[in-house]
Amino acid sequence: MAVADRRVGLLMFLPAIIFIFLLIGLPLVLSMVYAFSDARIGSTSFHYVGSENFRSILQSPSFRMALKNSVVFTVAAQVIVIIASSALSIALASPFRGRRIIRFLILLPWVAPISLGAIGWKWILDSIYSVITWVLVWAHVFRPYGAPMWLGEPKLAMASVILVHCWRLIPFSTVIMLAGRSAIPKEIPEAAAIDGAGFWRTEFLINVPMMLPIINVAVLFGTIFTFTDMTVVYILTAGGPFDSTQTLPNLAFTTGIQGSDLAAGAAISLFLVPVLILIAYFMLRTAHRAEVV
Amino acid sequence: MAVVEIRNLTKVFKEGTPGAVNNINLETKEGEFLVLLGPSGSGKTTLLRMIAGLETPTSGEIRIGGDVVNDLSPRERGIAMVFQSYALYPHLSVYDNIAFPLKAQKVPRNQHKQKVEWAAGLLGIGKLLGRKPRELSGGERQRVALARAIVRQPKVFLLDEPLSNLDAKLRASAREELEQFHSRVQTTTIYVTHDQIEAMAMGDRIVVLHQGEVRQIGTPKDVYDDPADTFVATFLGSPPMNLLEFSDFIVGFRPESLVPEDVIPGSAQVKFRFRVNYVEYLGAERVLYGGLEGVGSDSKEIVSRLSWTMPTGYEAGKVYDFAVAQMDLRFFDRQTGKRTNARPRPWQ
Numbered sequence: 001m002a003v004a005d006r007r008v009g010l011l012m013f014l015p016a017i018i019f020i021f022l023l024i025g026l027p028l029v030l031s032m033v034y035a036f037s038d039a040r041i042g043s044t045s046f047h048y049v050g051s052e053n054f055r056s057i058l059q060s061p062s063f064r065m066a067l068k069n070s071v072v073f074t075v076a077a078q079v080i081v082i083i084a085s086s087a088l089s090i091a092l093a094s095p096f097r098g099r100r101i102i103r104f105l106i107l108l109p110w111v112a113p114i115s116l117g118a119i120g121w122k123w124i125l126d127s128i129y130s131v132i133t134w135v136l137v138w139a140h141v142f143r144p145y146g147a148p149m150w151l152g153e154p155k156l157a158m159a160s161v162i163l164v165h166c167w168r169l170i171p172f173s174t175v176i177m178l179a180g181r182s183a184i185p186k187e188i189p190e191a192a193a194i195d196g197a198g199f200w201r202t203e204f205l206i207n208v209p210m211m212l213p214i215i216n217v218a219v220l221f222g223t224i225f226t227f228t229d230m231t232v233v234y235i236l237t238a239g240g241p242f243d244s245t246q247t248l249p250n251l252a253f254t255t256g257i258q259g260s261d262l263a264a265g266a267a268i269s270l271f272l273v274p275v276l277i278l279i280a281y282f283m284l285r286t287a288h289r290a291e292v293v
Numbered sequence: 294m295a296v297v298e299i300r301n302l303t304k305v306f307k308e309g310t311p312g313a314v315n316n317i318n319l320e321t322k323e324g325e326f327l328v329l330l331g332p333s334g335s336g337k338t339t340l341l342r343m344i345a346g347l348e349t350p351t352s353g354e355i356r357i358g359g360d361v362v363n364d365l366s367p368r369e370r371g372i373a374m375v376f377q378s379y380a381l382y383p384h385l386s387v388y389d390n391i392a393f394p395l396k397a398q399k400v401p402r403n404q405h406k407q408k409v410e411w412a413a414g415l416l417g418i419g420k421l422l423g424r425k426p427r428e429l430s431g432g433e434r435q436r437v438a439l440a441r442a443i444v445r446q447p448k449v450f451l452l453d454e455p456l457s458n459l460d461a462k463l464r465a466s467a468r469e470e471l472e473q474f475h476s477r478v479q480t481t482t483i484y485v486t487h488d489q490i491e492a493m494a495m496g497d498r499i500v501v502l503h504q505g506e507v508r509q510i511g512t513p514k515d516v517y518d519d520p521a522d523t524f525v526a527t528f529l530g531s532p533p534m535n536l537l538e539f540s541d542f543i544v545g546f547r548p549e550s551l552v553p554e555d556v557i558p559g560s561a562q563v564k565f566r567f568r569v570n571y572v573e574y575l576g577a578e579r580v581l582y583g584g585l586e587g588v589g590s591d592s593k594e595i596v597s598r599l600s601w602t603m604p605t606g607y608e609a610g611k612v613y614d615f616a617v618a619q620m621d622l623r624f625f626d627r628q629t630g631k632r633t634n635a636r637p638r639p640w641q
Contacts, residue, residue: 187380190347195441196368196397205393209384 034266041260053267063268066239066246072158073247074226077165081173081222082215084166089177090203110171118235121164125150125236154244157237161245164232169225173218180214181207213286220283224276248272295358295371295448295481297321297344302353304339304505312351313339315505321449324479326472328496330486332528336505337485338453344483345374345451358448368397373442374451377458379434381426387413387437388422394445412444416474432463439471443478450482456491468494489529493517501525519623520545523630526623532580532596534623537588542636543625548580548598550621554614556603563622563638567597567615569607577601586612 038049057063092103109117124131133147142148151157184207192202208215230249233239239246239254248268256265297320304314314336321327329337342348344355346367355362362370373394381390391409400408413419416436426434435455442450455471456464472495475482486492492499493513501508501516501524509521520526520534526545527533534545554564566586573580581597597615599607607613626633 185378185380187376187378188382190367191374191376191380192382192393192397193347194345194367194372194374195394196445197393198368198397201397205396206382210382212384 031266034262035270039262053263062243065243066248066251070247076162077226080166081169084170085173085177088174089181093181107171114231118232157245169222176218180211216286298356300354303351305351312505326482326497328484328492328499330492330499331502335502337502341485371448373447375438375442375455377454379438391440412440416440431459450480452484523625535595541627545623546617548596550617551597554616557616557618561619562616564616568612
């Protein structure tokens with residue numbers, strides 16, 4: 001009986017194990033092997049080259065730029081996302097007319113596939129067809145043909161990429177924050193009000209500290225989503241202009257797949273692993289702490 | 294210290310539904326311990342929350358210390374409140390919990406330590422200042438909540454069933470502590486409870502509420518001995534007052550007033566034939582459940598409560614001669630349930 005049970009249990013687990021092994025484990029191992037080799041697309045040569053790939057990518061300006069950008073995008077997007085979703089969660093916490101429909105609308109960007117969303121934004125920010133430009137010209141902020149190219153100038157392109165990341169992550173973060181906020185017993189902010197605390201004091205001394213474990217979860221998830229995402233950059237700017245919006249995932253893809261240098265691509269993508277492991281560690285730890293409290 | 298006055302106060306949560314609080318008028322005395330007593334849904338907590346400023350009245354006026362406070366926020370009313378759940382800030386230490394009102398009210402920082410220690414000392418929690426709320430027992434949490442309420446010396450204390458989360462044994466001692474605490478600080482206190490023993494033991498006066506209306510305001514002795522209507526008569530006292538219904542009025546008497554005939558002097562007696570159905574032995578007293586023969590409807594359950602000093606030996610199934618002293622009978626109007634003058638008795 002017990003043996004049969006165990007077999008059934010194993011059988012039930014098998015699809016998940018196979019899935020993880022084939023789609024996550026195998027590519028990971030493969031990229032580790034590639035990163036220390038001279039593998040290229042369209043070539044049968046395969047030699048161990050030690051840390052040569054790492055040495056060469058570290059010297060590449062593109063790589064340094066991408067590493068810097070990845071960090072900038074992630075940090076900037078997270079700061080904006082946390083502030084915006086905190087504000088939204090305060091606004092959506094107490095009931096008002098039409099709250100359900102607004103909650104639904106706010107969640108939409110998260111439900112839509114990221115690639116479709118990014119294509120939508122590509123058109124919104126397009127150099128010729130941009131509705132934003134059209135509105136600004138109509139409002140006489142810019143002269144016709146004098147409007148900035150949202151995706152064509154390094155600073156603006158960076159801002160655009162960050163903006164789209166925020167657009168994508170705010171709904172997710174808001175939902176988490178709302179859950180955290182509704183977990184605070186109603187009497188606690190009331191007690192603070194009676195004790196004489198105003199809005200800001202109640203928010204920063206009472207509500208935010210009580211929500212801290214759940215805010216951590218939102219930040220860590222958001223960090224991983226932004227840091228590992230290549231869709232937004234790939235679709236909006238493809239890393240340009242002049243690598244100014246290049247990120248590690250996109251660089252790994254363009255170098256390894258489009259540029260045929262599998263080994264270098266693997267080395268670039270492996271660069272993310274230690275960072276992500278560290279984040280995953282903190283994520284699990286805070287999740288555990290949140291359970292205990 | 295201040296007097297709280299309430300004029301025609303009404304709260305309707307949803308239009309078209311009966312109000313949670315209906316046209317209530319009451320006034321505390323200086324330094325009084327006023328208890329709002331009523332079953333759940335009687336509007337007592339809503340009333341307290343309106344005084345605190347956590348709920349906006351639909352109509353009516355609230356005055357604290359003579360000033361109308363209807364449009365003031367809770368912080369501007371000079372009140373302190375202890376919640377049923379205590380609502381301690383879980384991420385702050387006991388010290389920071391107690392100091393929070395001082396910070397929020399911008400009391401100079403150099404006074405915090407002394408004031409917190411004063412409040413903690415008053416409640417005997419000086420040793421707990423470094424702990425977090427989750428490391429405290431129920432009784433300790435309650436004391437921290439009280440210390441947090443008293444630390445900025447409010448004009449009025451509002452307490453919302455602060456003892457209901459304690460176990461029975463702790464509740465009795467906490468009740469006594471609260472009484473002593475009140476006699477020491479002498480701050481006007483409004484205390485909400487559904488527990489009549491708490492109300493009787495602690496209240497200088499009791500406000501009995503039912504369905505959002507005041508049924509009676511009076512000292513514990515007033516509301517117990519001279520209930521204004523049948524609701525007050527049956528809500529206070531355990532077991533409740535016996536009520537005998539007649540064509541146009543109701544006669545009531547307390548279970549402890551129904552005693553063996555020979556306990557009461559002859560001239561003042563109102564005699565009953567009491568059939569005992571069931572005897573409950575409670576140590577200090579015995580409770581006899583039964584019916585009166587030949588009076589009212591026989592099926593109506595009548596209760597007698599005999600102290601341990603009374604004669605014993607009553608058995609289920611037998612009929613005894615019992616009596617109530619004339620002065621212990623209370624008369625109520627059958628239609629309205631309100632107290633009326635004594636009526637000639639339609640029995641005997």
